[in-house]
Amino acid sequence: VELCAVLLGDNVEAAAQELVYRGADTVYLCDSEALATFDIMNYRKNILAIAKQAQPEILLLGATPIGRSLGPRLAAALGTGLTADCTTLEIDEEHHLVQIRPAFSGNILAHIKTDTRPQMATVRYKIMQALERDCTREGRIIRVDVLLEDPLALLVKLPAEDEKRQSLSEAEIVICGGRGLRKPEDMALLHDLADAIGGVVGCSKPLVDEGWLDKEHLVGFSGNTVRPRLYLAIGVSGSSQHLIGMRAADTIVAINSDPTAPIFEVADFGMVGNLYDLVPRLTAAVRKSREADDTGVPVCG
Ligand SMILES: Cc1cc2nc3c(=O)[nH]c(=O)nc-3n(C[C@H](O)[C@H](O)[C@H](O)COP(=O)(O)OP(=O)(O)OC[C@H]3O[C@@H](n4cnc5c(N)ncnc54)[C@H](O)[C@@H]3O)c2cc1C
Structure with a gap:
Protein backbone atom coordinates (compact mmCIF):
# COMPACT_ATOMS: atom_id res chain seq x y z
CA VAL A 1 0.00 0.00 0.00
CA GLU A 2 1.38 3.38 -0.98
CA LEU A 3 1.48 5.90 1.87
CA CYS A 4 1.23 9.52 0.74
CA ALA A 5 1.59 12.68 2.79
CA VAL A 6 0.47 16.20 1.96
CA LEU A 7 2.73 18.95 3.24
CA LEU A 8 1.73 22.62 3.12
CA GLY A 9 3.81 25.56 4.25
CA ASP A 10 6.50 28.04 3.29
CA ASN A 11 10.04 26.82 2.65
CA VAL A 12 9.27 23.30 3.86
CA GLU A 13 11.15 21.13 1.36
CA ALA A 14 13.45 19.77 4.10
CA ALA A 15 10.38 18.67 6.05
CA ALA A 16 9.15 16.78 2.96
CA GLN A 17 12.37 14.75 2.93
CA GLU A 18 11.90 14.14 6.66
CA LEU A 19 8.44 12.69 5.95
CA VAL A 20 10.05 10.22 3.53
CA TYR A 21 12.55 9.21 6.24
CA ARG A 22 9.57 8.67 8.57
CA GLY A 23 7.65 6.37 6.23
CA ALA A 24 5.99 8.36 3.41
CA ASP A 25 6.34 6.83 -0.07
CA THR A 26 5.12 10.00 -1.78
CA VAL A 27 4.94 13.54 -0.46
CA TYR A 28 2.76 16.13 -2.19
CA LEU A 29 4.56 19.36 -1.44
CA CYS A 30 2.65 22.66 -1.54
CA ASP A 31 5.38 25.18 -0.82
CA SER A 32 4.42 28.84 -0.97
CA GLU A 33 4.77 32.01 1.05
CA ALA A 34 0.97 32.22 0.94
CA LEU A 35 0.78 29.00 2.98
CA ALA A 36 3.18 30.16 5.72
CA THR A 37 0.33 30.44 8.22
CA PHE A 38 -2.81 28.35 8.37
CA ASP A 39 -5.54 29.70 6.10
CA ILE A 40 -8.55 27.41 6.03
CA MET A 41 -9.60 28.37 2.49
CA ASN A 42 -6.19 27.88 0.88
CA TYR A 43 -5.30 24.75 2.83
CA ARG A 44 -8.68 23.19 2.03
CA LYS A 45 -8.40 24.08 -1.66
CA ASN A 46 -4.97 22.48 -2.11
CA ILE A 47 -5.65 19.30 -0.13
CA LEU A 48 -8.95 18.88 -1.96
CA ALA A 49 -7.28 19.17 -5.37
CA ILE A 50 -4.65 16.59 -4.37
CA ALA A 51 -7.27 14.21 -2.93
CA LYS A 52 -9.36 14.44 -6.11
CA GLN A 53 -6.32 13.64 -8.23
CA ALA A 54 -4.79 10.91 -6.03
CA GLN A 55 -8.16 9.25 -5.15
CA PRO A 56 -6.94 7.75 -1.85
CA GLU A 57 -8.81 4.88 -0.21
CA ILE A 58 -8.12 6.45 3.18
CA LEU A 59 -7.54 10.10 4.10
CA LEU A 60 -6.34 10.86 7.64
CA LEU A 61 -5.77 14.12 9.49
CA GLY A 62 -4.50 14.82 12.99
CA ALA A 63 -7.26 15.74 15.45
CA THR A 64 -5.45 19.01 16.13
CA PRO A 65 -7.25 22.37 15.95
CA ILE A 66 -6.14 22.62 12.29
CA GLY A 67 -7.10 19.03 11.43
CA ARG A 68 -10.45 19.41 13.18
CA SER A 69 -11.36 22.47 11.14
CA LEU A 70 -10.13 21.01 7.84
CA GLY A 71 -11.61 17.51 8.28
CA PRO A 72 -15.35 18.29 8.03
CA ARG A 73 -14.85 20.78 5.19
CA LEU A 74 -12.84 18.28 3.15
CA ALA A 75 -15.28 15.45 3.89
CA ALA A 76 -18.24 17.59 2.78
CA ALA A 77 -16.43 18.64 -0.41
CA LEU A 78 -15.48 15.02 -1.20
CA GLY A 79 -19.00 13.77 -0.43
CA THR A 80 -17.80 11.29 2.17
CA GLY A 81 -18.14 10.66 5.90
CA LEU A 82 -15.72 11.57 8.67
CA THR A 83 -15.00 9.90 11.99
CA ALA A 84 -13.57 12.47 14.35
CA ASP A 85 -11.05 11.90 17.12
CA CYS A 86 -10.15 8.23 16.60
CA THR A 87 -7.96 6.57 19.21
CA THR A 88 -7.26 3.37 17.24
CA LEU A 89 -7.33 2.43 13.56
CA GLU A 90 -7.50 -1.11 12.20
CA ILE A 91 -7.88 -2.74 8.80
CA ASP A 92 -10.43 -5.58 8.72
CA GLU A 93 -10.21 -8.77 6.66
CA GLU A 94 -12.03 -7.04 3.76
CA HIS A 95 -9.47 -4.22 3.82
CA HIS A 96 -11.95 -1.66 5.20
CA LEU A 97 -10.70 0.93 7.67
CA VAL A 98 -12.15 0.35 11.14
CA GLN A 99 -12.24 3.69 12.92
CA ILE A 100 -12.34 3.26 16.68
CA ARG A 101 -13.21 6.04 19.10
CA PRO A 102 -14.81 6.52 22.51
CA ALA A 103 -18.52 7.36 22.38
CA PHE A 104 -21.27 8.20 24.88
CA SER A 105 -18.94 10.07 27.28
CA GLY A 106 -16.31 7.41 26.88
CA ASN A 107 -18.57 4.60 28.11
CA ILE A 108 -18.27 2.53 24.93
CA LEU A 109 -15.74 2.14 22.15
CA ALA A 110 -17.45 2.66 18.79
CA HIS A 111 -16.11 0.72 15.76
CA ILE A 112 -17.07 2.69 12.66
CA LYS A 113 -16.76 1.80 8.96
CA THR A 114 -17.44 4.14 6.06
CA ASP A 115 -19.23 3.02 2.87
CA THR A 116 -18.13 6.03 0.86
CA ARG A 117 -14.61 6.80 -0.34
CA PRO A 118 -12.21 8.07 0.79
CA GLN A 119 -12.60 6.69 4.29
CA MET A 120 -11.83 9.76 6.38
CA ALA A 121 -10.86 10.12 10.02
CA THR A 122 -9.11 12.52 12.32
CA VAL A 123 -6.76 10.79 14.75
CA ARG A 124 -6.13 11.95 18.27
CA TYR A 125 -2.85 13.78 18.72
CA LYS A 126 0.12 11.74 20.01
CA ILE A 127 -1.90 8.52 20.29
CA MET A 128 0.38 6.90 17.69
CA GLN A 129 4.11 6.54 17.88
CA ALA A 130 6.10 8.08 15.00
CA LEU A 131 8.19 5.62 12.98
CA GLU A 132 11.91 5.54 13.64
CA ARG A 133 13.78 7.91 11.31
CA ASP A 134 15.44 5.95 8.50
CA CYS A 135 17.56 8.22 6.32
CA THR A 136 18.18 5.42 3.80
CA ARG A 137 14.47 5.42 2.84
CA GLU A 138 13.63 6.76 -0.60
CA GLY A 139 10.41 8.29 -1.78
CA ARG A 140 8.93 10.69 -4.31
CA ILE A 141 8.49 14.37 -3.54
CA ILE A 142 5.96 15.89 -5.94
CA ARG A 143 5.93 19.68 -6.07
CA VAL A 144 2.36 20.76 -6.59
CA ASP A 145 1.31 24.05 -8.20
CA VAL A 146 -0.20 25.91 -5.27
CA LEU A 147 -3.79 27.08 -5.70
CA LEU A 148 -4.96 30.19 -3.89
CA GLU A 149 -8.47 31.37 -3.13
CA ASP A 150 -9.39 34.93 -4.00
CA PRO A 151 -8.21 37.04 -1.09
CA LEU A 152 -10.95 37.34 1.48
CA ALA A 153 -11.04 39.42 4.60
CA LEU A 154 -10.40 36.46 6.89
CA LEU A 155 -9.34 37.04 10.44
CA VAL A 156 -7.37 34.12 11.80
CA LYS A 157 -6.48 34.24 15.46
CA LEU A 158 -3.26 32.40 16.12
CA PRO A 159 -2.71 31.29 19.70
CA ALA A 160 -0.44 33.57 21.71
C1 LIG B 1 -15.38 4.11 29.85
C2 LIG B 1 -14.53 4.74 30.89
C3 LIG B 1 -13.63 5.72 30.51
C4 LIG B 1 -12.79 6.31 31.46
N1 LIG B 1 -11.89 7.25 31.06
C5 LIG B 1 -11.02 7.75 31.96
C6 LIG B 1 -10.00 8.68 31.56
O1 LIG B 1 -9.89 9.10 30.41
N2 LIG B 1 -9.13 9.11 32.50
C7 LIG B 1 -9.20 8.71 33.82
O2 LIG B 1 -8.38 9.16 34.62
N3 LIG B 1 -10.16 7.85 34.21
C8 LIG B 1 -11.07 7.37 33.33
N4 LIG B 1 -12.04 6.52 33.76
C9 LIG B 1 -12.21 6.31 35.21
C10 LIG B 1 -11.25 5.26 35.76
O3 LIG B 1 -11.82 3.98 35.66
C11 LIG B 1 -10.94 5.53 37.25
O4 LIG B 1 -12.15 5.55 37.96
C12 LIG B 1 -10.21 6.84 37.48
O5 LIG B 1 -9.08 6.92 36.63
C13 LIG B 1 -9.76 6.91 38.92
O6 LIG B 1 -9.25 8.18 39.17
P1 LIG B 1 -8.25 8.42 40.38
O7 LIG B 1 -7.04 7.58 40.20
O8 LIG B 1 -8.06 9.88 40.51
O9 LIG B 1 -9.11 7.96 41.64
P2 LIG B 1 -8.98 6.69 42.59
O10 LIG B 1 -8.96 5.43 41.80
O11 LIG B 1 -10.03 6.84 43.63
O12 LIG B 1 -7.55 6.86 43.24
C14 LIG B 1 -7.22 7.83 44.17
C15 LIG B 1 -5.82 7.52 44.67
O13 LIG B 1 -5.41 8.53 45.57
C16 LIG B 1 -4.68 7.93 46.63
N5 LIG B 1 -4.77 8.82 47.78
C17 LIG B 1 -5.85 9.10 48.57
N6 LIG B 1 -5.53 10.03 49.49
C18 LIG B 1 -4.22 10.34 49.29
C19 LIG B 1 -3.32 11.24 49.92
N7 LIG B 1 -3.72 12.03 50.94
N8 LIG B 1 -2.05 11.29 49.48
C20 LIG B 1 -1.63 10.51 48.45
N9 LIG B 1 -2.45 9.65 47.80
C21 LIG B 1 -3.73 9.58 48.21
C22 LIG B 1 -5.37 6.59 46.85
O14 LIG B 1 -4.48 5.67 47.47
C23 LIG B 1 -5.74 6.19 45.44
O15 LIG B 1 -4.75 5.37 44.86
C24 LIG B 1 -12.88 5.92 32.83
C25 LIG B 1 -13.80 4.93 33.20
C26 LIG B 1 -14.61 4.35 32.25
C27 LIG B 1 -15.57 3.27 32.67
Whole structure:
Protein backbone atom coordinates (compact mmCIF):
# COMPACT_ATOMS: atom_id res chain seq x y z
CA VAL A 1 0.00 0.00 0.00
CA GLU A 2 1.38 3.38 -0.98
CA LEU A 3 1.48 5.90 1.87
CA CYS A 4 1.23 9.52 0.74
CA ALA A 5 1.59 12.68 2.79
CA VAL A 6 0.47 16.20 1.96
CA LEU A 7 2.73 18.95 3.24
CA LEU A 8 1.73 22.62 3.12
CA GLY A 9 3.81 25.56 4.25
CA ASP A 10 6.50 28.04 3.29
CA ASN A 11 10.04 26.82 2.65
CA VAL A 12 9.27 23.30 3.86
CA GLU A 13 11.15 21.13 1.36
CA ALA A 14 13.45 19.77 4.10
CA ALA A 15 10.38 18.67 6.05
CA ALA A 16 9.15 16.78 2.96
CA GLN A 17 12.37 14.75 2.93
CA GLU A 18 11.90 14.14 6.66
CA LEU A 19 8.44 12.69 5.95
CA VAL A 20 10.05 10.22 3.53
CA TYR A 21 12.55 9.21 6.24
CA ARG A 22 9.57 8.67 8.57
CA GLY A 23 7.65 6.37 6.23
CA ALA A 24 5.99 8.36 3.41
CA ASP A 25 6.34 6.83 -0.07
CA THR A 26 5.12 10.00 -1.78
CA VAL A 27 4.94 13.54 -0.46
CA TYR A 28 2.76 16.13 -2.19
CA LEU A 29 4.56 19.36 -1.44
CA CYS A 30 2.65 22.66 -1.54
CA ASP A 31 5.38 25.18 -0.82
CA SER A 32 4.42 28.84 -0.97
CA GLU A 33 4.77 32.01 1.05
CA ALA A 34 0.97 32.22 0.94
CA LEU A 35 0.78 29.00 2.98
CA ALA A 36 3.18 30.16 5.72
CA THR A 37 0.33 30.44 8.22
CA PHE A 38 -2.81 28.35 8.37
CA ASP A 39 -5.54 29.70 6.10
CA ILE A 40 -8.55 27.41 6.03
CA MET A 41 -9.60 28.37 2.49
CA ASN A 42 -6.19 27.88 0.88
CA TYR A 43 -5.30 24.75 2.83
CA ARG A 44 -8.68 23.19 2.03
CA LYS A 45 -8.40 24.08 -1.66
CA ASN A 46 -4.97 22.48 -2.11
CA ILE A 47 -5.65 19.30 -0.13
CA LEU A 48 -8.95 18.88 -1.96
CA ALA A 49 -7.28 19.17 -5.37
CA ILE A 50 -4.65 16.59 -4.37
CA ALA A 51 -7.27 14.21 -2.93
CA LYS A 52 -9.36 14.44 -6.11
CA GLN A 53 -6.32 13.64 -8.23
CA ALA A 54 -4.79 10.91 -6.03
CA GLN A 55 -8.16 9.25 -5.15
CA PRO A 56 -6.94 7.75 -1.85
CA GLU A 57 -8.81 4.88 -0.21
CA ILE A 58 -8.12 6.45 3.18
CA LEU A 59 -7.54 10.10 4.10
CA LEU A 60 -6.34 10.86 7.64
CA LEU A 61 -5.77 14.12 9.49
CA GLY A 62 -4.50 14.82 12.99
CA ALA A 63 -7.26 15.74 15.45
CA THR A 64 -5.45 19.01 16.13
CA PRO A 65 -7.25 22.37 15.95
CA ILE A 66 -6.14 22.62 12.29
CA GLY A 67 -7.10 19.03 11.43
CA ARG A 68 -10.45 19.41 13.18
CA SER A 69 -11.36 22.47 11.14
CA LEU A 70 -10.13 21.01 7.84
CA GLY A 71 -11.61 17.51 8.28
CA PRO A 72 -15.35 18.29 8.03
CA ARG A 73 -14.85 20.78 5.19
CA LEU A 74 -12.84 18.28 3.15
CA ALA A 75 -15.28 15.45 3.89
CA ALA A 76 -18.24 17.59 2.78
CA ALA A 77 -16.43 18.64 -0.41
CA LEU A 78 -15.48 15.02 -1.20
CA GLY A 79 -19.00 13.77 -0.43
CA THR A 80 -17.80 11.29 2.17
CA GLY A 81 -18.14 10.66 5.90
CA LEU A 82 -15.72 11.57 8.67
CA THR A 83 -15.00 9.90 11.99
CA ALA A 84 -13.57 12.47 14.35
CA ASP A 85 -11.05 11.90 17.12
CA CYS A 86 -10.15 8.23 16.60
CA THR A 87 -7.96 6.57 19.21
CA THR A 88 -7.26 3.37 17.24
CA LEU A 89 -7.33 2.43 13.56
CA GLU A 90 -7.50 -1.11 12.20
CA ILE A 91 -7.88 -2.74 8.80
CA ASP A 92 -10.43 -5.58 8.72
CA GLU A 93 -10.21 -8.77 6.66
CA GLU A 94 -12.03 -7.04 3.76
CA HIS A 95 -9.47 -4.22 3.82
CA HIS A 96 -11.95 -1.66 5.20
CA LEU A 97 -10.70 0.93 7.67
CA VAL A 98 -12.15 0.35 11.14
CA GLN A 99 -12.24 3.69 12.92
CA ILE A 100 -12.34 3.26 16.68
CA ARG A 101 -13.21 6.04 19.10
CA PRO A 102 -14.81 6.52 22.51
CA ALA A 103 -18.52 7.36 22.38
CA PHE A 104 -21.27 8.20 24.88
CA SER A 105 -18.94 10.07 27.28
CA GLY A 106 -16.31 7.41 26.88
CA ASN A 107 -18.57 4.60 28.11
CA ILE A 108 -18.27 2.53 24.93
CA LEU A 109 -15.74 2.14 22.15
CA ALA A 110 -17.45 2.66 18.79
CA HIS A 111 -16.11 0.72 15.76
CA ILE A 112 -17.07 2.69 12.66
CA LYS A 113 -16.76 1.80 8.96
CA THR A 114 -17.44 4.14 6.06
CA ASP A 115 -19.23 3.02 2.87
CA THR A 116 -18.13 6.03 0.86
CA ARG A 117 -14.61 6.80 -0.34
CA PRO A 118 -12.21 8.07 0.79
CA GLN A 119 -12.60 6.69 4.29
CA MET A 120 -11.83 9.76 6.38
CA ALA A 121 -10.86 10.12 10.02
CA THR A 122 -9.11 12.52 12.32
CA VAL A 123 -6.76 10.79 14.75
CA ARG A 124 -6.13 11.95 18.27
CA TYR A 125 -2.85 13.78 18.72
CA LYS A 126 0.12 11.74 20.01
CA ILE A 127 -1.90 8.52 20.29
CA MET A 128 0.38 6.90 17.69
CA GLN A 129 4.11 6.54 17.88
CA ALA A 130 6.10 8.08 15.00
CA LEU A 131 8.19 5.62 12.98
CA GLU A 132 11.91 5.54 13.64
CA ARG A 133 13.78 7.91 11.31
CA ASP A 134 15.44 5.95 8.50
CA CYS A 135 17.56 8.22 6.32
CA THR A 136 18.18 5.42 3.80
CA ARG A 137 14.47 5.42 2.84
CA GLU A 138 13.63 6.76 -0.60
CA GLY A 139 10.41 8.29 -1.78
CA ARG A 140 8.93 10.69 -4.31
CA ILE A 141 8.49 14.37 -3.54
CA ILE A 142 5.96 15.89 -5.94
CA ARG A 143 5.93 19.68 -6.07
CA VAL A 144 2.36 20.76 -6.59
CA ASP A 145 1.31 24.05 -8.20
CA VAL A 146 -0.20 25.91 -5.27
CA LEU A 147 -3.79 27.08 -5.70
CA LEU A 148 -4.96 30.19 -3.89
CA GLU A 149 -8.47 31.37 -3.13
CA ASP A 150 -9.39 34.93 -4.00
CA PRO A 151 -8.21 37.04 -1.09
CA LEU A 152 -10.95 37.34 1.48
CA ALA A 153 -11.04 39.42 4.60
CA LEU A 154 -10.40 36.46 6.89
CA LEU A 155 -9.34 37.04 10.44
CA VAL A 156 -7.37 34.12 11.80
CA LYS A 157 -6.48 34.24 15.46
CA LEU A 158 -3.26 32.40 16.12
CA PRO A 159 -2.71 31.29 19.70
CA ALA A 160 -0.44 33.57 21.71
CA GLU A 161 2.77 32.01 23.05
CA ASP A 162 1.38 31.72 26.59
CA GLU A 163 -1.84 30.08 25.30
CA LYS A 164 0.30 27.50 23.46
CA ARG A 165 2.17 26.71 26.65
CA GLN A 166 -1.12 25.75 28.28
CA SER A 167 -1.74 22.87 25.88
CA LEU A 168 -1.70 19.63 27.87
CA SER A 169 -0.84 17.42 24.90
CA GLU A 170 2.21 19.53 24.05
CA ALA A 171 3.44 19.93 27.64
CA GLU A 172 6.93 18.73 28.50
CA ILE A 173 5.96 18.42 32.17
CA VAL A 174 2.49 17.35 33.33
CA ILE A 175 1.35 17.57 36.95
CA CYS A 176 -1.68 15.30 37.20
CA GLY A 177 -4.03 15.23 40.18
CA GLY A 178 -6.48 12.50 41.12
CA ARG A 179 -9.12 11.66 43.69
CA GLY A 180 -6.47 11.69 46.40
CA LEU A 181 -7.24 15.42 46.51
CA ARG A 182 -10.10 16.06 48.93
CA LYS A 183 -11.62 19.33 47.73
CA PRO A 184 -11.42 21.65 44.70
CA GLU A 185 -9.42 24.31 46.58
CA ASP A 186 -6.64 21.73 47.02
CA MET A 187 -5.96 21.99 43.27
CA ALA A 188 -3.92 25.06 44.31
CA LEU A 189 -1.23 22.61 45.49
CA LEU A 190 -0.87 21.31 41.93
CA HIS A 191 -1.02 24.75 40.32
CA ASP A 192 1.74 25.92 42.69
CA LEU A 193 3.94 23.00 41.75
CA ALA A 194 3.18 23.49 38.05
CA ASP A 195 4.15 27.18 38.32
CA ALA A 196 7.38 26.33 40.11
CA ILE A 197 8.46 23.56 37.74
CA GLY A 198 7.03 25.01 34.50
CA GLY A 199 4.41 22.32 33.93
CA VAL A 200 0.77 22.04 32.93
CA VAL A 201 -1.92 20.66 35.24
CA GLY A 202 -3.87 17.58 34.19
CA CYS A 203 -6.30 15.37 36.09
CA SER A 204 -8.04 12.02 36.26
CA LYS A 205 -11.70 11.59 35.32
CA PRO A 206 -13.32 11.92 38.76
CA LEU A 207 -12.03 15.52 38.98
CA VAL A 208 -13.63 16.38 35.63
CA ASP A 209 -16.85 14.60 36.65
CA GLU A 210 -16.90 16.71 39.83
CA GLY A 211 -16.43 19.87 37.74
CA TRP A 212 -13.10 20.79 39.35
CA LEU A 213 -11.39 21.09 35.94
CA ASP A 214 -12.51 21.17 32.28
CA LYS A 215 -12.29 18.13 30.07
CA GLU A 216 -9.32 19.78 28.30
CA HIS A 217 -7.29 18.77 31.38
CA LEU A 218 -8.40 15.14 31.38
CA VAL A 219 -5.70 12.52 30.83
CA GLY A 220 -6.67 9.09 29.59
CA PHE A 221 -8.98 7.10 27.41
CA SER A 222 -11.77 9.72 27.41
CA GLY A 223 -9.47 12.73 27.26
CA ASN A 224 -5.93 13.59 26.19
CA THR A 225 -2.97 11.39 25.42
CA VAL A 226 0.21 12.95 26.71
CA ARG A 227 3.84 12.09 26.08
CA PRO A 228 5.77 14.53 28.30
CA ARG A 229 9.34 14.26 29.50
CA LEU A 230 8.07 14.17 33.09
CA TYR A 231 4.66 13.03 34.36
CA LEU A 232 3.83 13.50 38.03
CA ALA A 233 0.82 11.45 39.14
CA ILE A 234 -0.43 12.82 42.46
CA GLY A 235 -3.17 10.92 44.27
CA VAL A 236 -3.92 8.96 41.10
CA SER A 237 -4.47 5.20 41.50
CA GLY A 238 -3.48 4.25 37.93
CA SER A 239 -6.64 2.77 36.39
CA SER A 240 -6.25 1.19 32.95
CA GLN A 241 -8.26 4.06 31.43
CA HIS A 242 -5.87 6.60 32.93
CA LEU A 243 -2.71 4.69 31.99
CA ILE A 244 -3.71 4.63 28.30
CA GLY A 245 -3.24 8.38 28.21
CA MET A 246 0.13 8.73 29.95
CA ARG A 247 2.17 5.55 30.03
CA ALA A 248 4.34 6.71 27.10
CA ALA A 249 5.75 9.57 29.21
CA ASP A 250 9.57 9.49 29.41
CA THR A 251 9.66 9.54 33.21
CA ILE A 252 6.73 8.87 35.53
CA VAL A 253 6.82 9.89 39.17
CA ALA A 254 3.95 8.81 41.44
CA ILE A 255 2.92 10.15 44.83
CA ASN A 256 0.39 7.94 46.56
CA SER A 257 -0.37 6.94 50.15
CA ASP A 258 -1.15 3.36 49.11
CA PRO A 259 2.02 1.36 48.33
CA THR A 260 -0.07 -1.18 46.38
CA ALA A 261 -1.59 1.43 44.01
CA PRO A 262 -1.23 0.22 40.38
CA ILE A 263 0.37 3.53 39.37
CA PHE A 264 3.59 2.32 41.03
CA GLU A 265 3.78 -0.52 38.49
CA VAL A 266 4.37 1.97 35.67
CA ALA A 267 6.22 4.63 37.69
CA ASP A 268 9.97 5.12 37.33
CA PHE A 269 10.07 6.77 40.76
CA GLY A 270 7.54 6.55 43.56
CA MET A 271 6.91 8.35 46.83
CA VAL A 272 4.62 6.57 49.27
CA GLY A 273 3.05 9.16 51.52
CA ASN A 274 0.48 11.85 52.03
CA LEU A 275 0.31 14.25 49.09
CA TYR A 276 -0.66 17.09 51.45
CA ASP A 277 2.71 16.70 53.10
CA LEU A 278 4.85 15.77 50.07
CA VAL A 279 3.63 18.18 47.37
CA PRO A 280 4.32 21.45 49.27
CA ARG A 281 7.77 20.12 50.17
CA LEU A 282 8.45 19.22 46.55
CA THR A 283 7.31 22.67 45.38
CA ALA A 284 9.55 24.37 47.94
CA ALA A 285 12.51 22.22 46.88
CA VAL A 286 11.95 23.05 43.18
CA ARG A 287 11.70 26.78 43.98
CA LYS A 288 14.85 26.64 46.05
CA SER A 289 16.78 24.88 43.31
CA ARG A 290 15.48 27.39 40.71
CA GLU A 291 16.68 30.26 42.91
CA ALA A 292 20.05 28.56 43.19
CA ASP A 293 20.20 28.29 39.39
CA ASP A 294 19.52 32.02 39.16
CA THR A 295 22.19 32.97 41.70
CA GLY A 296 24.64 30.27 40.68
CA VAL A 297 24.83 29.07 44.31
CA PRO A 298 24.18 25.32 44.57
CA VAL A 299 21.51 24.20 47.04
CA CYS A 300 21.64 20.88 48.85
CA GLY A 301 18.81 18.92 50.47
C1 LIG B 1 -15.38 4.11 29.85
C2 LIG B 1 -14.53 4.74 30.89
C3 LIG B 1 -13.63 5.72 30.51
C4 LIG B 1 -12.79 6.31 31.46
N1 LIG B 1 -11.89 7.25 31.06
C5 LIG B 1 -11.02 7.75 31.96
C6 LIG B 1 -10.00 8.68 31.56
O1 LIG B 1 -9.89 9.10 30.41
N2 LIG B 1 -9.13 9.11 32.50
C7 LIG B 1 -9.20 8.71 33.82
O2 LIG B 1 -8.38 9.16 34.62
N3 LIG B 1 -10.16 7.85 34.21
C8 LIG B 1 -11.07 7.37 33.33
N4 LIG B 1 -12.04 6.52 33.76
C9 LIG B 1 -12.21 6.31 35.21
C10 LIG B 1 -11.25 5.26 35.76
O3 LIG B 1 -11.82 3.98 35.66
C11 LIG B 1 -10.94 5.53 37.25
O4 LIG B 1 -12.15 5.55 37.96
C12 LIG B 1 -10.21 6.84 37.48
O5 LIG B 1 -9.08 6.92 36.63
C13 LIG B 1 -9.76 6.91 38.92
O6 LIG B 1 -9.25 8.18 39.17
P1 LIG B 1 -8.25 8.42 40.38
O7 LIG B 1 -7.04 7.58 40.20
O8 LIG B 1 -8.06 9.88 40.51
O9 LIG B 1 -9.11 7.96 41.64
P2 LIG B 1 -8.98 6.69 42.59
O10 LIG B 1 -8.96 5.43 41.80
O11 LIG B 1 -10.03 6.84 43.63
O12 LIG B 1 -7.55 6.86 43.24
C14 LIG B 1 -7.22 7.83 44.17
C15 LIG B 1 -5.82 7.52 44.67
O13 LIG B 1 -5.41 8.53 45.57
C16 LIG B 1 -4.68 7.93 46.63
N5 LIG B 1 -4.77 8.82 47.78
C17 LIG B 1 -5.85 9.10 48.57
N6 LIG B 1 -5.53 10.03 49.49
C18 LIG B 1 -4.22 10.34 49.29
C19 LIG B 1 -3.32 11.24 49.92
N7 LIG B 1 -3.72 12.03 50.94
N8 LIG B 1 -2.05 11.29 49.48
C20 LIG B 1 -1.63 10.51 48.45
N9 LIG B 1 -2.45 9.65 47.80
C21 LIG B 1 -3.73 9.58 48.21
C22 LIG B 1 -5.37 6.59 46.85
O14 LIG B 1 -4.48 5.67 47.47
C23 LIG B 1 -5.74 6.19 45.44
O15 LIG B 1 -4.75 5.37 44.86
C24 LIG B 1 -12.88 5.92 32.83
C25 LIG B 1 -13.80 4.93 33.20
C26 LIG B 1 -14.61 4.35 32.25
C27 LIG B 1 -15.57 3.27 32.67
